[in-house]
Amino acid sequence: MLKLFCIAHESTLEQVVEQLQRIACVQFFDVKEHFRFLKPVDTRKKEILALEEKISGLLSDLKPEAGADFLERLIGPKAVPVEIVERIANLEEIEEEVNRVEGEYLAYCERLSAIHRKLREMEEEMGRVEREAIDIEALPDGSELKKKYEKLLREKEVNAKHLREVEAELTLFKKRSYPHLLALKEGLENLKIRAEALEKFGRSRSVILFAGWVPEKHRERVRSVIEEAAGGLAILEFYRPAKDDSPPILLENPRIIKPYEVLTTTYGLPEYNGIDPTPILAITFTAMFGMMFADVGYGLVLSILSLLLYLLTTHRERVVKDINLIVFYAGTASVFFGLLTGEFFGGLLKIKPLLASYMQNLQLLLAISFLLGFTHISMSLISRIVSMKDVLYSLSLLLILWGSGLYLILPGLKILSLSILIAGLALLAKDKGLEAIEELIALTANVISYARVGALAVIHVTMARLLVKVVESIQNGVIGIVIAPLIFALGAAFILASSTFIVFIHSLRLHWLEFFRRFYSGRGEMFKPFAYKREYTYLL
Numbered sequence: 255m256l257k258l259f260c261i262a263h264e265s266t267l268e269q270v271v272e273q274l275q276r277i278a279c280v281q282f283f284d285v286k287e288h289f290r291f292l293k294p295v296d297t298r299k300k301e302i303l304a305l306e307e308k309i310s311g312l313l314s315d316l317k318p319e320a321g322a323d324f325l326e327r328l329i330g331p332k333a334v335p336v337e338i339v340e341r342i343a344n345l346e347e348i349e350e351e352v353n354r355v356e357g358e359y360l361a362y363c364e365r366l367s368a369i370h371r372k373l374r375e376m377e378e379e380m381g382r383v384e385r386e387a388i389d390i391e392a393l394p395d396g397s398e399l400k401k402k403y404e405k406l407l408r409e410k411e412v413n414a415k416h417l418r419e420v421e422a423e424l425t426l427f428k429k430r431s432y433p434h435l436l437a438l439k440e441g442l443e444n445l446k447i448r449a450e451a452l453e454k455f456g457r458s459r460s461v462i463l464f465a466g467w468v469p470e471k472h473r474e475r476v477r478s479v480i481e482e483a484a485g486g487l488a489i490l491e492f493y494r495p496a497k498d499d500s501p502p503i504l505l506e507n508p509r510i511i512k513p514y515e516v517l518t519t520t521y522g523l524p525e526y527n528g529i530d531p532t533p534i535l536a537i538t539f540t541a542m543f544g545m546m547f548a549d550v551g552y553g554l555v556l557s558i559l560s561l562l563l564y565l566l567t568t569h570r571e572r573v574v575k576d577i578n579l580i581v582f583y584a585g586t587a588s589v590f591f592g593l594l595t596g597e598f599f600g601g602l603l604k605i606k607p608l609l610a611s612y613m614q615n616l617q618l619l620l621a622i623s624f625l626l627g628f629t630h631i632s633m634s635l636i637s638r639i640v641s642m643k644d645v646l647y648s649l650s651l652l653l654i655l656w657g658s659g660l661y662l663i664l665p666g667l668k669i670l671s672l673s674i675l676i677a678g679l680a681l682l683a684k685d686k687g688l689e690a691i692e693e694l695i696a697l698t699a700n701v702i703s704y705a706r707v708g709a710l711a712v713i714h715v716t717m718a719r720l721l722v723k724v725v726e727s728i729q730n731g732v733i734g735i736v737i738a739p740l741i742f743a744l745g746a747a748f749i750l751a752s753s754t755f756i757v758f759i760h761s762l763r764l765h766w767l768e769f770f771r772r773f774y775s776g777r778g779e780m781f782k783p784f785a786y787k788r789e790y791t792y793l794l
Contacts, residue, residue: 255504256467257493263461275451277479280466283454295453295456306446309439312352316359316432336790337434339437339441342444348445359431436790440787447784447786503525513577514580516573523777524776531774536583538765540580540583540584542761546710548597550593550605552753560578584758593607593608594609600719623704624704627705628659630768630769635652636648647686658675661675714749725742
């Protein structure tokens with residue numbers, strides 16, 4: 255990140271701000287904190303908020319009555335109304351358009367109110383005639399009361415027809431105006447975003463000063479945009495962050511692992527110049543999920559379902575799309591480990607394991623789980639050392655971990671492993687004193703926690719095989735042919751849903767509580783560029 259300071263002539267303010275909002279490369283901070291002599295810039299925020307409240311009220315009145323179905327609530331709307339605009343409208347233009355829509359809506363309401371009033375008056379008059387005549391049907395044809403009643407009846411039918419016509423017109427008006435109002439509201443929100451940005455600007459006589467954070471790769475782009483928009487009436491400089499600065503964080507990962515950033519950022523963002531654990535998390539999270547949910551059949555179903563949901567979800571629901579893509583990768587890993595262990599819907603289809611079955615190698619499975627814990631925690635400690643955080647403490651735990659691991663895995667290297675272990679214990683005692691005992695207990699608990707990988711793998715296989723046993727035990731015949739597939743489908747759906755949720759949560763827990771906690775603070779601030787909000791409009 256680079257620190258940008260810019261001075262521009264006040265006549266160029268609107269053009270400069272509009273272009274910076276268009277390219278979305280700058281996050282402003284309050285320049286008045288650096289230069290106390292600066293005065294605030296007029297933002298018209300109060301007027302924007304008042305109009306926003308007015309639009310919100312209109313939207314609630316014009317909103318279509320039909321509610322969204324379950325799938326739409328789950329993955330987002332099937333279609334988003336889009337309005338093409340050449341530029342962001344100013345406050346006066348939006349206000350004028352909102353007033354026009356409101357005027358038309360109120361006119362429809364007045365017409366409906368007048369028709370309803372007429373209908374009430376006619377019903378009251380008809381009621382009086384009925385009371386006077388006692389029995390309207392018994393009156394002779396041509397009598398004054400009967401003529402009056404029939405005339406009122408005809409007028410009522412005409413007004414009722416008129417009412418239906420106006421209501422139909424109002425329905426069409428709502429369908430036409432609601433998306434347009436959403437676009438106007440979005441334009442107003444963009445003006446509010448601009449006003450909030452301008453609150454961080456400062457002015458002095460005829461010049462405007464502003465400052466912000468810019469990703470280094472966008473340096474020249476920002477420079478050229480400001481110079482072109484200001485017509486040469488701007489001076490800008492870029493600086494490296496000072497030691498006491500806390501620049502915002504912009505995670506930049508390859509496209510294939512980009513979705514995993516949602517798991518990292520939910521915990522917190524790395525500090526500036528810290529380590530981004532997303533690439534490691536992408537590999538280890540997927541591998542752990544696959545190990546705990548090793549089954550070709552369930553993995554295929556999970557991958558297909560998550561891919562379908564990913565394709566159906568609109569781009570507005572970015573987090574939902576990312577989660578679905580992560581689950582797709584996880585399902586693929588389940589297929590891979592299912593092939594290694596020979597599992598296909600719990601033995602419904604017999605396949606030969608490429609490596610070995612879990613159930614026949616429980617001790618090996620447990621050993622692999624602990625080895626995974628050793629490796630994962632070692633990566634965490636090495637990351638802490640690379641970050642230059644408590645190097646002595648991290649090194650001592652690493653030596654204890656490796657010394658213990660060597661002692662258990664390679665008994666022939668007793669002297670070497672004990673030497674490493676003793677060196678680690680000595681460093682830990684020197685650094686932490688009596689707290690070293692607590693640290694040793696915590697480290698042991700961390701490693702043991704990875705036993706859940708093997709445990710959940712065995713639980714899943716056991717549940718899947720029990721379901722197959724139940725289905726196979728059902729007697730043959732017409733009833734069995736109908737009931738067996740139904741029981742299997744319901745049981746498989748339950749296992750898929752429950753196992754996916756449990757395995758996902760436990761894999762995430764191992765990363766957040768065991769892996770992140772030793773090197774990752776998660777106290778970084780996300781880079782939030784000054785940008786247009788685009789949901790209902792497309793800017794040419």
